[in-house]
Amino acid sequence: DVKVTQSSRYLVKRTGEKVFLECVQDMDHENMFWYRQDPGLGLRLIYFSYDVKMKEKGDIPEGYSVSREKKERFSLILESASTNQTSMYLCASSSLTSGRDGTGELFFGEGSRLTVL
Amino acid sequence: LAKTTQPISMDSYEGQEVNITCSHNNIATNDYITWYQQFPSQGPRFIIQGYKTKVTNEVASLFIPADRKSSTLSLPRVSLSDTAVYYCLVGGTLSSYKLIFGSGTRLLVRP
Numbered sequence A: 001d002v003k004v005t006q007s008s009r010y011l012v013k014r015t016g017e018k019v020f021l022e023c024v025q026d027m028d029h030e031n032m033f034w035y036r037q038d039p040g041l042g043l044r045l046i047y048f049s050y051d052v053k054m055k056e057k058g059d060i061p062e063g064y065s066v067s068r069e070k071k072e073r074f075s076l077i078l079e080s081a082s083t084n085q086t087s088m089y090l091c092a093s094s095s096l097t098s099g100r101d102g103t104g105e106l107f108f109g110e111g112s113r114l115t116v117l
Numbered sequence B: 001l002a003k004t005t006q007p008i009s010m011d012s013y014e015g016q017e018v019n020i021t022c023s024h025n026n027i028a029t030n031d032y033i034t035w036y037q038q039f040p041s042q043g044p045r046f047i048i049q050g051y052k053t054k055v056t057n058e059v060a061s062l063f064i065p066a067d068r069k070s071s072t073l074s075l076p077r078v079s080l081s082d083t084a085v086y087y088c089l090v091g092g093t094l095s096s097y098k099l100i101f102g103s104g105t106r107l108l109v110r111p
Helices: none
Strands: A004-006 A010-013 A019-025 A031-038 A042-049 A066-070 A073-078 A087-094 A112-116 B011-013 B018-023 B034-038 B043-048 B051-057 B059-065 B071-074 B084-091 B105-110
Touching: A004 A087, A010 A019, A019 A087, A019 A112, A019 B043, A031 A073, A031 B011, A031 B105, A042 A066, A042 B084, A066 B011, A073 A087, A112 B011, B011 B018, B018 B084, B043 B051, B043 B071, B043 B084, B071 B084
Parallel strands: A010 A112, B011 B105
Antiparallel strands: A004 A019, A019 A073, A031 A042, A031 A087, A066 A073, A087 A112, B018 B071, B034 B043, B034 B084, B051 B059, B059 B071, B084 B105
Protein backbone atom coordinates (compact mmCIF):
# COMPACT_ATOMS: atom_id res chain seq x y z
CA ASP A 1 0.00 0.00 0.00
CA VAL A 2 1.31 3.42 -0.91
CA LYS A 3 2.38 5.61 1.93
CA VAL A 4 3.38 9.18 2.64
CA THR A 5 4.54 9.64 6.20
CA GLN A 6 4.89 12.96 7.96
CA SER A 7 7.13 12.93 10.97
CA SER A 8 4.87 14.70 13.45
CA ARG A 9 1.10 14.99 13.64
CA TYR A 10 1.21 17.82 16.18
CA LEU A 11 3.93 20.32 17.03
CA VAL A 12 4.03 23.33 19.30
CA LYS A 13 6.88 25.77 18.80
CA ARG A 14 7.77 29.23 19.96
CA THR A 15 8.18 32.33 17.83
CA GLY A 16 11.67 32.48 16.38
CA GLU A 17 12.39 28.78 16.62
CA LYS A 18 13.64 26.84 13.64
CA VAL A 19 11.16 24.14 12.66
CA PHE A 20 11.69 21.07 10.51
CA LEU A 21 8.79 19.14 9.03
CA GLU A 22 9.81 15.86 7.48
CA CYS A 23 8.02 13.86 4.83
CA VAL A 24 8.93 10.43 3.49
CA GLN A 25 7.28 8.49 0.67
CA ASP A 26 7.83 4.87 -0.23
CA MET A 27 6.53 4.94 -3.79
CA ASP A 28 9.66 6.08 -5.62
CA HIS A 29 7.81 9.19 -6.80
CA GLU A 30 9.70 11.96 -8.54
CA ASN A 31 7.46 14.78 -7.36
CA MET A 32 6.92 15.94 -3.82
CA PHE A 33 4.89 18.86 -2.53
CA TRP A 34 4.31 20.89 0.61
CA TYR A 35 0.97 22.59 1.13
CA ARG A 36 -0.49 24.47 4.02
CA GLN A 37 -4.17 24.46 4.80
CA ASP A 38 -6.03 27.16 6.68
CA PRO A 39 -9.77 27.49 7.28
CA GLY A 40 -11.52 29.12 4.34
CA LEU A 41 -8.37 29.17 2.20
CA GLY A 42 -8.16 25.59 1.01
CA LEU A 43 -4.73 24.16 0.29
CA ARG A 44 -2.00 26.53 -0.78
CA LEU A 45 1.20 25.31 -2.38
CA ILE A 46 4.40 26.33 -0.58
CA TYR A 47 7.09 24.47 -2.52
CA PHE A 48 7.41 21.47 -4.74
CA SER A 49 10.24 19.33 -6.00
CA TYR A 50 10.35 17.28 -9.18
CA ASP A 51 13.71 15.63 -8.56
CA VAL A 52 16.44 15.28 -5.98
CA LYS A 53 17.97 18.65 -5.15
CA MET A 54 15.44 20.40 -7.39
CA LYS A 55 12.80 22.72 -5.99
CA GLU A 56 10.38 25.33 -7.19
CA LYS A 57 8.38 27.92 -5.35
CA GLY A 58 4.68 27.57 -5.04
CA ASP A 59 2.24 30.35 -4.28
CA ILE A 60 3.36 31.16 -0.73
CA PRO A 61 7.08 30.36 -0.31
CA GLU A 62 7.91 33.34 1.90
CA GLY A 63 9.19 32.30 5.30
CA TYR A 64 9.83 28.72 4.18
CA SER A 65 12.60 26.71 2.61
CA VAL A 66 12.83 23.08 1.54
CA SER A 67 15.40 20.37 1.16
CA ARG A 68 15.37 17.27 -1.03
CA GLU A 69 18.64 15.39 -0.62
CA LYS A 70 17.11 11.96 -1.25
CA LYS A 71 14.31 10.99 -3.57
CA GLU A 72 12.07 9.68 -0.81
CA ARG A 73 12.43 12.59 1.60
CA PHE A 74 11.23 16.18 1.34
CA SER A 75 11.72 18.53 4.26
CA LEU A 76 10.01 21.83 4.96
CA ILE A 77 11.97 24.30 7.05
CA LEU A 78 10.72 27.34 8.88
CA GLU A 79 13.89 29.29 9.60
CA SER A 80 12.27 31.49 12.22
CA ALA A 81 8.73 30.46 13.05
CA SER A 82 6.09 33.13 13.39
CA THR A 83 2.55 32.99 14.71
CA ASN A 84 1.11 33.42 11.21
CA GLN A 85 2.68 30.11 10.28
CA THR A 86 0.35 28.29 12.64
CA SER A 87 -1.38 25.93 10.25
CA MET A 88 -1.92 22.40 9.01
CA TYR A 89 0.92 21.32 6.73
CA LEU A 90 0.33 18.59 4.18
CA CYS A 91 2.96 16.74 2.21
CA ALA A 92 2.15 14.92 -1.02
CA SER A 93 3.95 12.94 -3.67
CA SER A 94 3.23 11.89 -7.24
CA SER A 95 4.77 10.77 -10.45
CA LEU A 96 3.69 11.17 -14.05
CA THR A 97 2.12 7.74 -13.90
CA SER A 98 1.14 7.43 -10.27
CA GLY A 99 -2.24 6.17 -9.28
CA ARG A 100 -4.83 4.21 -11.14
CA ASP A 101 -4.54 4.41 -14.90
CA GLY A 102 -1.49 6.63 -14.67
CA THR A 103 -3.37 9.77 -13.74
CA GLY A 104 -0.52 11.39 -11.86
CA GLU A 105 -2.51 11.06 -8.67
CA LEU A 106 -1.29 12.95 -5.61
CA PHE A 107 -0.83 10.89 -2.47
CA PHE A 108 -1.05 12.85 0.76
CA GLY A 109 0.25 12.32 4.24
CA GLU A 110 -1.99 12.76 7.25
CA GLY A 111 -0.76 16.27 7.92
CA SER A 112 1.24 18.04 10.60
CA ARG A 113 -0.58 20.58 12.71
CA LEU A 114 1.86 23.26 13.79
CA THR A 115 1.10 25.80 16.47
CA VAL A 116 3.50 28.71 16.92
CA LEU A 117 3.14 30.54 20.22
CA LEU B 1 -1.82 28.16 -14.68
CA ALA B 2 -5.55 27.72 -14.87
CA LYS B 3 -7.43 28.89 -11.82
CA THR B 4 -10.56 27.10 -10.71
CA THR B 5 -13.77 28.44 -9.21
CA GLN B 6 -16.20 26.28 -7.25
CA PRO B 7 -19.19 26.95 -5.00
CA ILE B 8 -18.14 27.37 -1.40
CA SER B 9 -20.72 24.97 -0.03
CA MET B 10 -23.59 22.69 -0.96
CA ASP B 11 -26.23 20.83 0.99
CA SER B 12 -27.89 17.58 0.05
CA TYR B 13 -29.83 14.68 1.51
CA GLU B 14 -28.99 11.02 1.62
CA GLY B 15 -29.84 9.18 -1.56
CA GLN B 16 -29.77 12.26 -3.79
CA GLU B 17 -27.44 12.86 -6.70
CA VAL B 18 -25.06 15.74 -6.15
CA ASN B 19 -23.44 17.72 -8.94
CA ILE B 20 -20.56 20.07 -8.17
CA THR B 21 -19.45 22.34 -10.98
CA CYS B 22 -15.99 23.80 -11.36
CA SER B 23 -15.10 26.67 -13.67
CA HIS B 24 -11.65 26.77 -15.30
CA ASN B 25 -11.76 29.28 -18.11
CA ASN B 26 -8.01 29.34 -18.72
CA ILE B 27 -7.46 25.62 -19.00
CA ALA B 28 -4.52 24.74 -21.24
CA THR B 29 -4.57 22.20 -24.03
CA ASN B 30 -2.54 19.66 -22.10
CA ASP B 31 -4.28 20.12 -18.75
CA TYR B 32 -6.25 17.36 -17.13
CA ILE B 33 -9.09 17.94 -14.66
CA THR B 34 -8.85 16.12 -11.37
CA TRP B 35 -11.11 16.01 -8.35
CA TYR B 36 -10.09 15.24 -4.78
CA GLN B 37 -12.08 14.59 -1.60
CA GLN B 38 -10.96 15.60 1.86
CA PHE B 39 -12.34 14.51 5.22
CA PRO B 40 -11.50 16.44 8.41
CA SER B 41 -7.99 15.82 9.77
CA GLN B 42 -6.96 13.87 6.68
CA GLY B 43 -5.12 14.67 3.49
CA PRO B 44 -7.12 14.88 0.26
CA ARG B 45 -7.58 11.72 -1.74
CA PHE B 46 -8.09 11.26 -5.46
CA ILE B 47 -11.61 10.72 -6.79
CA ILE B 48 -11.53 10.99 -10.55
CA GLN B 49 -9.68 12.53 -13.49
CA GLY B 50 -10.65 13.36 -17.04
CA TYR B 51 -9.59 15.24 -20.13
CA LYS B 52 -12.81 15.54 -22.12
CA THR B 53 -16.36 14.19 -22.39
CA LYS B 54 -17.33 11.82 -19.62
CA VAL B 55 -15.42 9.62 -17.23
CA THR B 56 -17.00 7.22 -14.75
CA ASN B 57 -15.54 5.08 -12.01
CA GLU B 58 -16.96 3.21 -9.03
CA VAL B 59 -17.26 6.40 -7.00
CA ALA B 60 -18.26 9.26 -9.31
CA SER B 61 -18.70 10.58 -12.81
CA LEU B 62 -16.99 13.55 -14.36
CA PHE B 63 -18.63 15.52 -17.16
CA ILE B 64 -16.51 17.83 -19.29
CA PRO B 65 -18.07 19.89 -22.11
CA ALA B 66 -16.38 20.30 -25.45
CA ASP B 67 -14.83 23.70 -24.59
CA ARG B 68 -13.40 22.26 -21.34
CA LYS B 69 -13.92 25.55 -19.52
CA SER B 70 -15.87 23.82 -16.80
CA SER B 71 -16.41 20.37 -15.38
CA THR B 72 -19.03 18.73 -13.19
CA LEU B 73 -18.39 16.10 -10.58
CA SER B 74 -21.45 13.91 -10.11
CA LEU B 75 -21.90 11.81 -6.98
CA PRO B 76 -24.77 9.35 -7.33
CA ARG B 77 -26.96 8.61 -4.30
CA VAL B 78 -24.85 10.31 -1.66
CA SER B 79 -24.64 9.03 1.89
CA LEU B 80 -23.67 10.74 5.15
CA SER B 81 -20.10 9.55 4.64
CA ASP B 82 -19.82 11.70 1.50
CA THR B 83 -19.83 14.81 3.69
CA ALA B 84 -16.44 16.30 2.85
CA VAL B 85 -14.66 19.06 0.97
CA TYR B 86 -14.28 18.50 -2.76
CA TYR B 87 -11.48 20.12 -4.75
CA CYS B 88 -11.18 20.61 -8.47
CA LEU B 89 -7.66 20.84 -9.91
CA VAL B 90 -6.45 21.63 -13.38
CA GLY B 91 -3.01 20.71 -14.61
CA GLY B 92 -0.63 17.92 -13.76
CA THR B 93 0.15 14.75 -15.64
CA LEU B 94 1.21 16.01 -19.07
CA SER B 95 1.69 19.64 -18.11
CA SER B 96 2.93 21.58 -15.12
CA TYR B 97 3.92 19.82 -11.95
CA LYS B 98 2.53 22.77 -10.05
CA LEU B 99 -0.86 21.62 -8.85
CA ILE B 100 -3.03 24.33 -7.36
CA PHE B 101 -5.96 23.63 -5.09
CA GLY B 102 -8.74 26.17 -4.79
CA SER B 103 -10.87 26.65 -1.70
CA GLY B 104 -12.98 23.63 -2.50
CA THR B 105 -16.68 22.93 -2.06
CA ARG B 106 -17.90 21.85 1.35
CA LEU B 107 -20.63 19.27 0.84
CA LEU B 108 -22.95 18.52 3.73
CA VAL B 109 -25.15 15.46 3.38
CA ARG B 110 -28.12 15.41 5.75
CA PRO B 111 -30.13 12.37 6.85
